[in-house]
Structure formats: structure tokens, C-alpha cells
Amino acid sequence: MRAAAVSLPRRLAAATSFSSRTAITPNLGCDEPCRRLRRGPSRAAAAGATFFAAPLESPPTVRYAPNLMDLAPKSDTTALRPRVLDAFARHSSYEGDGFLNHCIRLFELTKLVMEAEQIDFDDDVAFGIAMFHDLGLTMPRDESPSYMHRSLRLLQDEFGELCEKVDDTVLSECMLLNHRVFPVPTCSSAAEAFRKAVWIEHTRGIKRYGLLDKAAVQDVFERYPRANLDKVLLDFFWITVRNEPRTITNGILF
Ligand SMILES: [Fe+2]
Numbered sequence: 653m654r655a656a657a658v659s660l661p662r663r664l665a666a667a668t669s670f671s672s673r674t675a676i677t678p679n680l681g682c683d684e685p686c687r688r689l690r691r692g693p694s695r696a697a698a699a700g701a702t703f704f705a706a707p708l709e710s711p712p713t714v715r716y717a718p719n720l721m722d723l724a725p726k727s728d729t730t731a732l733r734p735r736v737l738d739a740f741a742r743h744s745s746y747e748g749d750g751f752l753n754h755c756i757r758l759f760e761l762t763k764l765v766m767e768a769e770q771i772d773f774d775d776d777v778a779f780g781i782a783m784f785h786d787l788g789l790t791m792p793r794d795e796s797p798s799y800m801h802r803s804l805r806l807l808q809d810e811f812g813e814l815c816e817k818v819d820d821t822v823l824s825e826c827m828l829l830n831h832r833v834f835p836v837p838t839c840s841s842a843a844e845a846f847r848k849a850v851w852i853e854h855t856r857g858i859k860r861y862g863l864l865d866k867a868a869v870q871d872v873f874e875r876y877p878r879a880n881l882d883k884v885l886l887d888f889f890w891i892t893v894r895n896e897p898r899t900i901t902n903g904i905l906f
Pocket residue numbers: 754785786906
């Protein structure tokens with residue numbers, strides 16, 4: 653039962669009539685380094701607390717606050733996106749906008765690559781993959797081979813119906829191969845699009861594979877600022893070095 657109160661920025665509280673709804677507390681299932689960075693509810697957690705606190709079994713009405721309209725790109729099929737953001741808020745243990753914006757940029761950049769390469773891929777699934785792609789790092793290590801496997805399992809556990817929209821193998825490739833330094837020749841074009849987007853993200857738009865308009869990429873970085881991402885990535889690095897160093901030696905970024 654998610655019941656603890658979460659304070660909200662005044663401008664958000666004033667912009668909504670949802671203040672009487674049940675608030676949620678994000679799940680702190682993270683390693684100690686995560687807690688070092690945590691001083692309060694993340695932007696996503698605060699947003700989720702106010703707007704997406706409805707039980708997941710009853711799809712929430714899509715009513716975005718002005719800032720969340722920017723966070724969750726809309727289409728006719730975005731009923732799942734508030735739920736994805738809500739799940740992200742529950743599982744992310746980082747304050748600030750850095751991690752949240754990193755994931756949203758990955759979605760936006762992946763869509764740009766897919767459009768440029770004319771890859772047909774479900775927008776909501778792409779959003780789910782992008783928002784969950786690093787969440788395995790915030791989960792306790794178990795028998796899973798890597799944090800990417802934990803990210804995949806978490807997405808499947810939370811959004812099984814969403815995952816069914818794409819082929820299992822393609823879904824797995826998108827989640828497990830997106831951080832590879834080099835292309836995996838046999839993987840799907842969708843997975844390669846995610847991998848390219850990760851590189852565009854980590855080179856801050858310098859690398860664009862000759863596909864993307866510089867202004868379009870810069871626009872993504874401007875709309876979702878980097879914020880405290882460097883601090884989060886440093887935390888990811890130490891978590892990985894300590895728990896699964898082979899992930900790094902296999903040539904993986906975050
Ligand atoms: Fe990442």
C-alpha cells in the first residue's frame with residue numbers, strides 16, 4: 653500500500669486539483685551509494701505522487717501538468733505512459749532531474765533514429781524500455797547476469813501487457829544490447845537504434861551517425877537538461893565496479 657505523504661513544489665500543487673489523492677513514496681530498493689545521493693523525493697516521484705497515484709489496475713486519466721506534458725510525449729496511445737512514469741518514480745532512488753531526463757532523452761533520441769531509419773516500433777514500448785533501461789542498477793543484485801537483465805525483468809513484471817506488443821527477442825535485445833560499445837551484427841534494427849541513441853546521448857549529440865539533424869538533437873538536450881546526471885553516472889560506475897565489474901569489461905556504458 654503506497655500511502656506516505658510526498659511534498660510537492662508549490663507551482664505543481666497549485667496547478668492541480670489532485671491534492672487530496674493518495675500520495676506515494678518511491679521504493680528505496682537501492683544500494684548504499686544510491687542513498688548518498690538521495691535527499692528527498694525525485695521530480696518523477698513528486699510528479700507521480702500527485703498525478704499518477706491511481707491504482708494501476710484502473711488506467712489513470714491522462715491529465716498532465718504543464719511540465720509533465722513535456723516529460724511524457726503524447727500520442728493517441730499514451731495511456732500507459734503515466735503508469736511507466738509512476739513505476740519509474742517508485743523504482744528510481746535518485747533525486748533531481750538528471751536520471752529522469754537521461755531516460756527521456758534516450759526515448760526521444762531513439763525515436764529520432766527510428767524515424768531516420770524508417771524503423772517501425774511501438775512508441776509506448778520504446779518509452780518503457782528507455783525509462784527502465786538503467787533501473788536494474790537501483791535493484792539489489794540477485795542471480796541475474798547483469799543489471800540489464802534486472803531492468804528487463806522489472807519492465808516485464810510491471811508491464812507484461814505492454815511487452816507483448818513486440819517480439820520477445822527484439823524486446824530483450826533492445827534492453828540487453830543498448831549499452832554495447834560496438835554493434836551486434838545479428839541484432840534487430842530496433843535494438844541497434846537504441847544502441848545508437850545511447851551513443852548520441854553519451855557524446856552529448858556530437859555523434860549522430862550522419863542520420864540526425866543537429867538542431868533536432870540539440871533540441872532534445874535543451875528540453876531535458878543534463879542536471880545532476882554526472883553524479884548519478886558516477887554512482888552507477890561504483891555500483892557496477894563493486895557488484896558486476898565484468899559488465900564494464902564487456903564494453904558497456906550506462
Ligand atoms: Fe543509461
